[in-house]
Amino acid sequence: MTTPGQLMRAEIAEQPTVLANVLASYGAHLAPVVARLRSHDTRAVLLVARGTSDHAALYAKYLIETRIGLPVGLVSTSTYTAYDTRPALDGVVWIAVSQSGGSPDLVESTEKARAAGAMTIALTNADGSPLEEAAELRLPMLAGAERSVAATKTYTTSLLWLWLLVEGWAQRPLDAAAGVPDWVAASLDRPEVADVASRYRFVERLVTTSRGFAYPTAREAALKLMETCYLSAHAFSGADLLHGPLAMVDEDRPVVVICPDGRGGAALEPVLEQLHARSADVCLVAPSEVRGSAALRIPLPSGMVEELAPIAQIVPLQQLALQLAVSRHHDPDHPRGLQKVTRTT
Known part of the structure; x- marks a missing residue:
């Protein structure tokens, strides 16, 4: 019999190790996405997410606006799903963030964005998810299985991945992130x-x-x-x-x-x-x-x-x-x- 909060407690405690693992292994995953971004003639960025991932997307909005200098919007997915809008998205980078990669509105809107000319990137914690299949490019969160309904380690790994993505895109050094696992450990x-x-x-x-x-x-x-x-x-x-x-x-x-x-x-x-x-x-x-x-x-x-x-x-x-x-x-x-x-x- 599990005690209340047992899963959430364990997953919170895993975060320093999970973040250290991301920092040790991000290179092969990040390099092709950054290369594609650098070769893309980007005029704007759109971010799509729900719930906890929506807050990670908001964090990315601040990063992109301050580090890249591009206009960034948070997508209203119902414009693509309920209202079936199909705007021209040439020159747009579309970044979808989702722990599960299974939310139908994120999948459908990403499919439509890709068909409308956007360069689409999916950041998910589920290999082979529908959202990964919908996007042109993929980044794995590498957070490991998260069983508590309350998301914890997938949130912090999302933030780290988004920072790595934006800093790599901006051609800035990534060594500032080396202290992150220790900062998180000290905050526990x-x-x-x-x-x-x-x-x-x-x-x-x-x-x-x-x-x-x-x-x-x-x-x-x-x-x-x-x-x-x-x-x-x-x-x-x-x-x-x-x-x-x-x-x-x-x-x-x-x-x-x-x-x-x-x-x-x-x-x-x-x-x-x-x-x-x-x-x-x-x-x-x-x-x-x-x-x-x-x-x-x-x-x-x-x-x-x-x-x-x-x-x-x-x-x-x-x-x-x-x-x-x-x-x-x-x-x-x-x-x-x-x-x-x-x-x-």
């Missing part, structure tokens, strides 16, 4: 997570927020808390939070702020000031060099590259979702009504 089993889980055990509503490369972390953290703990978690960029939603924040609605060391962290300073002025119950997830007033703090490793930091930032928040769910007598491995593969059309 932080004792402060238990303190946050205890304080938030009976919370029914909270907010997550960040900016820049860490904003997808806020989105993914909110999703993990919703699907495992069944609470109402709203994710906002720091800028959007100040444009209205701040009105709902008070001492009874906790705010989890993911604050990187870098430009994204600097952009969050006005947000932290406003939260402090409202006496908000803030949990700051940040390295020690980031200062800020907060009731709780989950420390992150120092010295992380801002663009790579999201791979480690999410880890203590995965563990927060796990611990909070178990404390509420839920099983995060098998959230009610959810399946590992969601089939949308």
Whole structure:
């Protein structure tokens, strides 16, 4: 008999090893895709994904816009499926991200994008999946089997692969990623997570927020808390939070702020000031060099590259979702009504 959260706990703990394995073996998979990208006359990039993978795609959007300098859009798949739209996609790079590679809407929209002239790339964790078959080029996540419904290691491996892809495309050195497994290992089993889980055990509503490369972390953290703990978690960029939603924040609605060391962290300073002025119950997830007033703090490793930091930032928040769910007598491995593969059309 398995204990609640056993699978999720094990898969969270596997992440340093899985990420190290990706760094040891990405070359043969990445090289032909990067070569094709460099020879392609690209005018725009479209990203398509669902759920957790959608947050990985949002991360890639920030990377491509800042590192390659191309316009990037997140695809509304229903325009290709429900509405059967067939736009001209010559000069477009289409990147599909999916753990299972089995969602019909991702497969159908990728098939149509390829037929419409896009260069299509599939990043999946399932060899021979329908999405891989639909795309021209393929990248394997190499995360290994993930059995918990709540995705953890497939998310962090997706981020690493997308960073490698974009940096390789930009013809930049890839050695900055060498520290990622150690950063993730240092983010595991932080004792402060238990303190946050205890304080938030009976919370029914909270907010997550960040900016820049860490904003997808806020989105993914909110999703993990919703699907495992069944609470109402709203994710906002720091800028959007100040444009209205701040009105709902008070001492009874906790705010989890993911604050990187870098430009994204600097952009969050006005947000932290406003939260402090409202006496908000803030949990700051940040390295020690980031200062800020907060009731709780989950420390992150120092010295992380801002663009790579999201791979480690999410880890203590995965563990927060796990611990909070178990404390509420839920099983995060098998959230009610959810399946590992969601089939949308």
